[in-house]
Amino acid sequence: MTAPHDRHERFPALRRRGFLAAAGGAAGAGALALAGCSGPGTSQDPEGKAGGTPRRGGRLRAAFAGGGAAETLDPHLGNLFVDAARGKALFDKLADYAADLSAEPRLAEAWEPNASLDRWRITLRRADFHDGKPLTAADVLYSYRRIADPAKAYRARASLEPIDLKASRATGERTLEFVLKRPTAEFPNVMAAFGTCIVQDGATSFDRAPVGTGPFEFVSFTPGRSTVLRRNDAYWDGAPHLDELEFIVANEESARVNALLGGQIAYAHELTPATGRAHEKAGAIGIVRLRNSAMQAFAMKTDRPPFDDPRVREAFFHIADRAELVDGALSGAGETGNDLFGKGYEYYADDLPQREQDLDRARHLLKRAGAEGLKVTLDTSAVAAGFTEAAGIFRDQAARAGVTVDVRMGSKDSYWKDILDSGTLCCYRSGAMPIESHISQRLLTGSTTNATQWHDKAFDALYQQAQSTEDKAGRAALYGRMQRKLHAEGGFLVWGFGDWILGTAPSLHGVAREAPANTLDWARFDKVWLA
Template sequence: MHETSATPSPGAPGAHRFPGLGRRGFLAAGGAAGLGALAGCAGTPPDAPGKGDGAPRRGGRLRAAFAGGGAGETLDPHLANLFADVARAKALYDKLADYGPDLSARPRLAASWEPDAGLTRWQVTLREAVFHDGRPVTAQDVLHSYRRITDPEKAFRARASLEPLDLRASRALGPRTLEFVLKRPTAEFPNVLAAFGAYIVPEGAADFDRAPVGSGPFRFVSFAPGRSTVLARNDAYWDGAPHLDELEFVVANEESARVGALLGGQVEYAHELNPATARAHEGRGRIVIVRLRNSAMQSFVMKTDRPPFDDPRVRQAFFLIADREELVNGALSGAGEIGNDLFGKGYEYYASGLPQRQQDIGRARALLKEAGAEGLRVTLDTSPVAAGFTEAATVFRDQAAKAGVTVTVRTGSKDSYWKDILDSGTLASYRSGAMPIESHISQRLLTDSTTNATRWRHKDFDALYRQAQSTRDPGERAAVYTRMQRRLHAEGGFLVWGFADWIIGCARNVRGVDAEAPANSLDWARFDRVWLA
């Protein structure tokens, strides 16, 4: 393990203050003295931090606990995969665009974008922004960043998302103006700019762990992989200087460690709590629970290319077997809302007008009989790899029995589960974080999609996606997406039974945490708008 450090600002903490704070260290500090100090914070906490608390205050240090990646962690934003990586990258760097609460693209370093008539060339104008070393953010920096991400010798996360770009033909038209040339018409090109991991770094940037330079709201102070990252306010940030003087990311891999640190006053923000923890602490005055709605799709995938789910009548029967309310209550402890067999509830283009599907055991039995699948036996693959997976599998097993279907639950390894379910089996537990509906379709539901877990492969469906991407008018494009979703609702392979809350815990003096932002969106884990009361 190594520690790197820049010259800290006056009073900035060194990363050595949290040497090896694991589960034992955090929980040891969570006793009565810590709880008493926390409960003594002034004021009654609102339902969500930052609501109705007056003008923000400047100053102070916020410590945020995230699960980490051990000694192999890096501050290279193009390698960000874990939630901790993304939160650090968001604090240090910026993208040309990012996702709003409805997962539509919002301008960030890009002040504007404008397509040509054919949607194959987009002109992007950058806003005036500077890197932490004082250099302006230029069009050349953007091209350098995107070419680095798409290097075929590397495995950067955003590489696939930038695939529509022809970066050899794309060019700088001036210091802050670019022309992006695309391989095909792409109406949702702003989603490319907002892609996860598509951060802008200075041309020539190399030493990301010892001297990272971005244009984000916080600048680098120190980094101890697997332990702590300390950042300081960037007063020259284009979107306004943060309220906090300092921000520290503390690694705590176990949820119990994050909760113990929060209760003990060692951190002010704890990421990713489970529903049982939230229920135990919500409304009791010690900490504030923030629920980020519609953050994770919860579903079962039915492999549409193999028996029994190659028959759409069997898929329709399984849609009707599910009691979604019971699944949300049983698997998520009620921390979510029911789904309707479509991804992206509440997001841009979501087909909210389709009727909510209800359990109908009689109709399910009739469909199975019609398909010659009476007495059907299937194996449901699941794993404790994600919250609620094994619980949902058990609940659905019991629901299926009412329709004469025998479901055998097979629990797999956490380490290999995600790879296994893409390659084998017929029915499996599945979840997805927030992303635009267009991205969900392009990555998971086209014939050549690389993560097509349901094996949904239909050339006419692919053609509708191309039609949507070549349709300039947003209303007409939305109508095409609705047609696609209507078909998925009728016979697709995703049985989407719910949408889980993403749960955050905060100290009572934390304000400005946005409760309207799903995980993966711009305002999730965004600390430049947070302050300490």
């Protein structure tokens, strides 16, 4: 085994370091903020052929952008994709997201609510930590109480807000009852939230010898450079095919691609659409496109002029040529949006007509609103791929409707914080999450990341009604009503859904191809193999 200190001497393509544009800030490394249905029997190899019979053995080297010397293996502190991937390898959550962003059981073998949906009984599966200790209800309660500590900055703290952790209790070694502050029909989404990994009761240190229940065990960790893990033969979900897994940090995309082409790694995370398109044609490496992984939008502030007038918001819906935005800003690597989050996800209102560009209708609405000759500022930044390109394309589209859009470049370091409260119109992106979570985190009057400042008491009431409705069909109908309202007068102009692009070596098999980023089968290295 190569020692961590000489990793980059062996792999010169990985020496270069650069800035990582995280996938969301307020929009979420939720953006990770970060479950598929493709198992080893259905996954395909990089060329799209059947993966064949899994082969045991070998070390997979996977390159991700990283966070430098401040990186940690604490699964409750991570914000980047590499954090999520390492956390998934070492730890487990009670639940995780399927490809349609519905919650499916992981460490929680079963869950059941009471009639009023404010108490949930959880049964844990039989699983062991890497040191042989069995998973217990005490580990779960400790983990959640640690995450909820108000003195800490753990990412998932807001996700656990519905739980009354003082009243929640263990009812047996492998059973516990979560007491909630209010009815929450979609409580499984809370258990699947990013950053809710289960650690051992009392664990406080993770960078020297982290102990989880995950498919891989710790070997070594050098922040900003390399993490080496080995197969957990006793893993509850079946031992991985790989002997070892190594995460290598390479912040520059060119370094990841060159290392892949040179055979130094077999998996390169986060490639640009242009790179993906070029190498699909060349054929030397496999390109995997994870569809519907990133919502692309413009966020209009609904609480201030000019977007406090719903006619102006509707006019902007009609100004957008979504196909042109996808082609120009995403190099065609995505699908057109329809002003709603979550295309292809559970509860998505796909019965609504696809909105098309209609400049005459836009001019008519602006005239009715007394907004002819409108001038607005569009905030953007190089913080995310396609943002600056989308801003320029939309500026030109708006000009054809008589609207002047001034594009203002913001800082990559502070963009997500700046746009939450300031400005009137901005570029926005979000990673995969359940539609219910998108609503609760961004569209309720009290939501902390309400980038559109959407405040609607009737909308809030529909959400609360949905959370008090046990029948899934009844909840779906309520989510449909909420989405119809957003489609008509909301603040998100959702123009597209970008692919998440991965590069793989021809020797790597079993990579799930139907798993948006942030879901269970994304970066699920316990189900891949080398051949």
